[in-house]
Amino acid sequence: MSAELFPAQEIGSLMKPRWQILGQHGDPLDDRARQEFATANERTRFADDARPAADALLDGRPKDAGADGVRDLGALFALRLFESAGLARVYDGEARRIEMYEYPIRQMRGFQFQGHVRSFDNKYYLKAAVTDEVRLERPYHVEEFDFVRRHARAEPKLPITGPYTLADWSYNEYYLARRSGWKGPAARRAAQREFVVDLAQRAIRPTLAALIDHGCRVIQIDEPAAGTHPDEADLVVEGFNAATDGLDAEFSMHICYSDYRALLPELLEAKRCRQWAWEFANRDRDGRDGYEVLGALREYGDSRQVGLGVVDVHRDEVEPPELVADRIRRAAKYLGDPSRLWVNPDCGLRTRRLDVATRKLESVVRGAALARADFASPRA
Amino acid sequence: MIVRTGLTGPFPRSEALVAATRDLDRGRATAETVEDLYARTEAEVVALERRLGFDTVTAGYLRWADLFRPFAETWDGFTVGPLTRWFETNTFYRQPILHAPPARAPGAIAARLPPALRDDPAHARVLLPGPYTFAGLLENRSGEAEEALVHRLGRLLAEELRELSSLGFATFQFSEPLLVDRPPERALAEAVVAAYASVRAAAGAATTIVWTYGADALPAFDLLDRLPVTAVGVDLAETDWEAIPATTERRGLGLGVVDPRTTLVEEAADVVRILHALKDRRRPSTVWLGPGGPLDLVPWEPATRKLHLLPAARQALDRESGGRP
Numbered sequence: 001m002s003a004e005l006f007p008a009q010e011i012g013s014l015m016k017p018r019w020q021i022l023g024q025h026g027d028p029l030d031d032r033a034r035q036e037f038a039t040a041n042e043r044t045r046f047a048d049d050a051r052p053a054a055d056a057l058l059d060g061r062p063k064d065a066g067a068d069g070v071r072d073l074g075a076l077f078a079l080r081l082f083e084s085a086g087l088a089r090v091y092d093g094e095a096r097r098i099e100m101y102e103y104p105i106r107q108m109r110g111f112q113f114q115g116h117v118r119s120f121d122n123k124y125y126l127k128a129a130v131t132d133e134v135r136l137e138r139p140y141h142v143e144e145f146d147f148v149r150r151h152a153r154a155e156p157k158l159p160i161t162g163p164y165t166l167a168d169w170s171y172n173e174y175y176l177a178r179r180s181g182w183k184g185p186a187a188r189r190a191a192q193r194e195f196v197v198d199l200a201q202r203a204i205r206p207t208l209a210a211l212i213d214h215g216c217r218v219i220q221i222d223e224p225a226a227g228t229h230p231d232e233a234d235l236v237v238e239g240f241n242a243a244t245d246g247l248d249a250e251f252s253m254h255i256c257y258s259d260y261r262a263l264l265p266e267l268l269e270a271k272r273c274r275q276w277a278w279e280f281a282n283r284d285r286d287g288r289d290g291y292e293v294l295g296a297l298r299e300y301g302d303s304r305q306v307g308l309g310v311v312d313v314h315r316d317e318v319e320p321p322e323l324v325a326d327r328i329r330r331a332a333k334y335l336g337d338p339s340r341l342w343v344n345p346d347c348g349l350r351t352r353r354l355d356v357a358t359r360k361l362e363s364v365v366r367g368a369a370l371a372r373a374d375f376a377s378p379r380a
Numbered sequence: 381m382i383v384r385t386g387l388t389g390p391f392p393r394s395e396a397l398v399a400a401t402r403d404l405d406r407g408r409a410t411a412e413t414v415e416d417l418y419a420r421t422e423a424e425v426v427a428l429e430r431r432l433g434f435d436t437v438t439a440g441y442l443r444w445a446d447l448f449r450p451f452a453e454t455w456d457g458f459t460v461g462p463l464t465r466w467f468e469t470n471t472f473y474r475q476p477i478l479h480a481p482p483a484r485a486p487g488a489i490a491a492r493l494p495p496a497l498r499d500d501p502a503h504a505r506v507l508l509p510g511p512y513t514f515a516g517l518l519e520n521r522s523g524e525a526e527e528a529l530v531h532r533l534g535r536l537l538a539e540e541l542r543e544l545s546s547l548g549f550a551t552f553q554f555s556e557p558l559l560v561d562r563p564p565e566r567a568l569a570e571a572v573v574a575a576y577a578s579v580r581a582a583a584g585a586a587t588t589i590v591w592t593y594g595a596d597a598l599p600a601f602d603l604l605d606r607l608p609v610t611a612v613g614v615d616l617a618e619t620d621w622e623a624i625p626a627t628t629e630r631r632g633l634g635l636g637v638v639d640p641r642t643t644l645v646e647e648a649a650d651v652v653r654i655l656h657a658l659k660d661r662r663r664p665s666t667v668w669l670g671p672g673g674p675l676d677l678v679p680w681e682p683a684t685r686k687l688h689l690l691p692a693a694r695q696a697l698d699r700e701s702g703g704r705p
Binding site for chain 1: 393395398401404446463465468469471472473474596616617618619620621639641642643644646650653654676677678679680682
């Protein structure tokens with residue numbers, strides 16, 4: 001834990017800069033992309049660590065930069081952006097990832113993609129069915145982490161999709177088919193439990209072990225699906241415990257846009273979870289106190305750290321540092337212990353333009369400094 | 381016992397339609413191209429429904445963004461609100477915001493029905509939001525109490541039914557997932573019964589079906605049995621069929637036997653076994669077999685594959701009964 005109160009951390013993905021998207025596709029940069037690149041590099045000198053790729057991209061030779069070289073640049077850009085904003089824990093903004101479901105599933109055997117499902121309006125996502133036992137092809141995110149570890153100046157923190165979410169976002173054929181007779185509610189639940197545990201033990205845990213072998217010490221397990229079925233909070237926990245069983249790292253669990261009270265107290269059985277990283281700022285408006293739910297952790301006597309969402313990732317308005325500080329103070333009051341608070345955006349900032357994301361991150365750090373000044377005794 | 385089959389909600393868009401609508405949003409396709417593809421895909425869905433011997437056809441309701449959008453966009457009193465999670469799924473709807481007592485726009489919903497249904501309205505299944513689900517999932521800024529709103533929406537939907545009946549439509553499904561997700565009690569439950577009494581008064585000889593899904597129907601069964609409609613449907617992936625209570629009143633029973641949450645295809649023999657048990661316990665006049673809820677939770681190809689269960693179950697029943705109803 002940082003020696004200072006309210007250290008700031010990243011929580012997920014950033015929007016990919018235009019120059020990265022063009023470059024990855026082998027397209028030359030247009031004026032807007034060049035300007036974005038120049039402005040960012042002036043601020044953080046991110047390109048200094050990947051000069052050949054940067055020069056090729058800027059010289060109009062994107063193919064010489066190569067897609068991987070451009071992704072390296074994208075990762076460096078995000079790292080330096082987080083660092084320059086003043087974050088104590090950083091990652092690469094998920095610069096190499098497209099999304100959080102398809103990539104991990106493609107690193108495993110036992111799945112078949114079925115086609116697109118509508119999320120809303122004309123927005124869709126690809127969904128796979130588990131049709132055989134889950135097996136891991138090879139641990140993933142490892143090379144990505146190695147790159148971050150080599151280049152990060154602050155402490156790296158790796159995000160990875162959790163087993164419950166991967167299971168919930170897939171169709172369960174294999175484990176359901178193993179149960180005879182009609183697949184009613186009891187059969188479905190039992191089959192889902194087997195699926196979650198298999199994913200955790202056979203795919204996520206070996207990946208986490210490999211990452212830890214490579215020096216990864218801080219790992220955020222993302223479970224955005226946890227809030228979808230509050231009555232399955234025990235499955236979220238079972239997956240988390242199976243995935244982290246016997247592993248030594250600082251694990252956190254990120255859940256967002258959920259009724260956290262509905263997940264308690266079951267969630268508290270996640271044994272190796274050191275930090276709850278939840279969204280709060282989104283619900284802190286229109287006269288509602290978004291941080292009141294933290295009182296539930298106190299009621300249950302839970303003493304873990306909290307990664308406190310203090311800026312909303314779905315709005316362009318940048319929260320002033322004073323509002324961020326007010327949110328931190330309120331959270332500290334509900335939690336009863338300011339030393340357990342980290343601060344971060346509610347969720348990944350990929351939904352916001354990079355200039356807005358940058359200003360929101362700066363506001364997180366400045367708000368934390370304001371709140372820190374109110375608390376006389378710094379932690380030991 | 382008569383067995384009827386048909387879809388109980390929207391069908392998924394084809395992969396071609398997925399690509400085209402994405403392209404439309406990105407400015408890479410024209411509205412005319414996408415409209416043409418909608419029409420062709422609707423025709424494909426109707427052809428599939430006929431090939432599978434369904435008693436009602438839907439054309440898939442492929443253009444409907446969600447259950448409420450046609451109403452929120454055309455009825456007075458509404459605006460279309462923020463994206464909101466649709467029950468325990470990874471899909472979303474835009475929450476209607478009701479600012480004042482709602483009023484129908486005559487002809488508006490008829491114009492929003494899949495065009496392919498207008499050629500043969502007698503065999504079409506009209507999908508409508510149930511008044512309880514509609515009232516419960518909108519943001520009510522109208523100042524009207526929820527009970528009164530449920531009743532009012534029931535009356536408006538009854539008027540809708542009357543208008544559509546005059547155009548030849550004869551089967552109306554009221555989708556009511558909220559009835560089982562959050563069963564109403566006391567005055568609210570009475571408002572639901574009253575809302576459906578309005579529907580019954582307008583229905584005449586039309587078939588009215590309340591279809592529930594997405595949650596266990598058992599806690600709501602007392603209320604479901606009181607609704608004055610032709611049939612009530614329950615989702616058997618969520619409801620323990622062995623615990624469905626007995627009844628002496630012969631009425632229609634809807635059974636959601638195609639689970640839209642998995643691509644695994646169900647077994648016809650299991651459906652037959654359930655039907656036998658429920659035939660003795662409920663003595664239904666008609667059994668409506670269909671998906672447990674909207675099948676657009678799975679993609680086009682597996683959805684098509686799964687639907688073959690329905691004719692297979694019916695054929696198995698026919699073989700057993702030697703063709704006797």
